[in-house]
Amino acid sequence: MPNGTLEVIVAAGRRLKDEDTIGKNDAYVEVYLDKKYKQRTKTISNSNDPVWDERFTFNIHGEDAIHFDVYDADIADKDSIGSCKVKLKHVFDDGKFDEWVKLPAMFGLSSHGEIRIIMNFKPS
Numbered sequence: 001m002p003n004g005t006l007e008v009i010v011a012a013g014r015r016l017k018d019e020d021t022i023g024k025n026d027a028y029v030e031v032y033l034d035k036k037y038k039q040r041t042k043t044i045s046n047s048n049d050p051v052w053d054e055r056f057t058f059n060i061h062g063e064d065a066i067h068f069d070v071y072d073a074d075i076a077d078k079d080s081i082g083s084c085k086v087k088l089k090h091v092f093d094d095g096k097f098d099e100w101v102k103l104p105a106m107f108g109l110s111s112h113g114e115i116r117i118i119m120n121f122k123p124s
Contacts, residue, residue, distance in 0.1 A: 001063065002060070002123050002124075003059075003060055003061050003062070004123040005057060005058070005124065006059075006121050007056075007122075008055070008058065008066065008117065009118040010054050010056070013052075013115045014048075014049045014115075016048045016103075016112065016113035017082065017113055024047055025081060026073040027043065027047065027050045027070060027071065027072055029070050031066065032066070034063075042054065064087060067084075068085070068115060068117065069083040070115060081112055082111075096119065096121070098119075100114045100116050101116075
């Protein structure tokens with residue numbers, strides 16, 4: 001795996017599974033290569049189709065995947081809407097990645113919505 005800088009843009013979500021009984025999700029995304037160091041978007045209130053358009057930078061040192069966990073922020077806690085990972089090989093091959101990535105439900109039989117991820121890789 002090459003080393004370099006990975007720019008990640010968490011652009012938007014669509015058709016996110018509603019975790020609230022009243023109203024819509026207050027959604028945010030945690031992005032990480034390693035669970036010890038997570039970055040997160042701001043929370044978009046009352047939307048199942050949020051637009052974040054937030055940019056993050058990661059230094060790549062042999063990692064092979066990046067993870068995205070989508071949550072609904074609640075007063076006391078957070079509810080998981082879904083999570084996904086993208087193999088960095090897709091980014092390394094083309095230098096870029098721009099796709100709607102599904103948030104699979106249990107066993108991958110259905111989806112809890114999807115998030116648009118844009119990534120650019122610059123080798124060091």
